[in-house]
Amino acid sequence: MIAARHRIRRAPSHRHAMIPAVAVVVTLLLTELTTASDWSQQTGPAATMVAEVPIPMAVSPDGRMLLEYGSRGNLALRYLERGESLNLTDVGYPELVMSARFSPNGEQIAYAWHNEQDFDDLRLIHTDGSDQKLLFRDPAVRSVMVNDWTPDGSRILVTLVRF
Numbered sequence: 001m002i003a004a005r006h007r008i009r010r011a012p013s014h015r016h017a018m019i020p021a022v023a024v025v026v027t028l029l030l031t032e033l034t035t036a037s038d039w040s041q042q043t044g045p046a047a048t049m050v051a052e053v054p055i056p057m058a059v060s061p062d063g064r065m066l067l068e069y070g071s072r073g074n075l076a077l078r079y080l081e082r083g084e085s086l087n088l089t090d091v092g093y094p095e096l097v098m099s100a101r102f103s104p105n106g107e108q109i110a111y112a113w114h115n116e117q118d119f120d121d122l123r124l125i126h127t128d129g130s131d132q133k134l135l136f137r138d139p140a141v142r143s144v145m146v147n148d149w150t151p152d153g154s155r156i157l158v159t160l161v162r163f
Contacts, residue, residue: 057099061106065127075100075111077127088129089113099146102127103153110135110156112144120144122158 055069056078063080070076073096074089088109089097098120100111106127113121115137122136122144135156136144143161150157 057097058101060102060127061104065102065106067100067102067109067111069097073097073114075109075113075125077109086129088125088127089132094118098144101146101148101156103149104151105153108153110146110149110158112146112158122146122156 056066057069058067060066066078066080068076068078068085070085070087070089072092074087074092075097076085076087078085094114095116096114098112098114100109102109109125109127111123111125113123115121117139119139119141120143121134123132124135125132136158140162141160142163143159145159145161147157147159149155
């Protein structure tokens with residue numbers, strides 16, 4: 001009954017506090033893509049590739065695999081015990097993975113893919129790279145962010161940003 005007498009106040013929005021973190025990830029991703037592209041064939045200090053560093057996105061439910069932005073923006077799966085990576089997609093810039101999450105059983109991956117038409121799709125793939133499916137495509141949706149799965153794996157929580 002005490003809660004009924006007092007107004008519940010919402011915490012101030014921290015939405016803007018996330019902008020620098022997002023900018024850093026985007027900057028790192030774009031840096032990796034530009035250094036790994038045909039620009040690396042040019043000469044001069046601006047074209048020197050120091051290292052191609054994968055950017056992690058998600059850990060599998062059993063903790064044995066890691067999803068990462070692979071070479072040329074592809075979706076890659078790293079086996080942590082072996083230290084090996086497998087590209088699950090093989091297209092490359094300007095198409096690239098935007099976000100990805102493992103299913104609760106760790107057998108599938110839902111991912112957002114920036115397509116050749118300059119907007120994002122929602123796609124699904126098995127961890128062995130098989131059975132790739134397009135789940136959602138709408139040119140009016142500029143961006144798709146894969147947030148999570150329901151615990152039973154029957155639904156995928158995504159954020160859609162429309163034009």
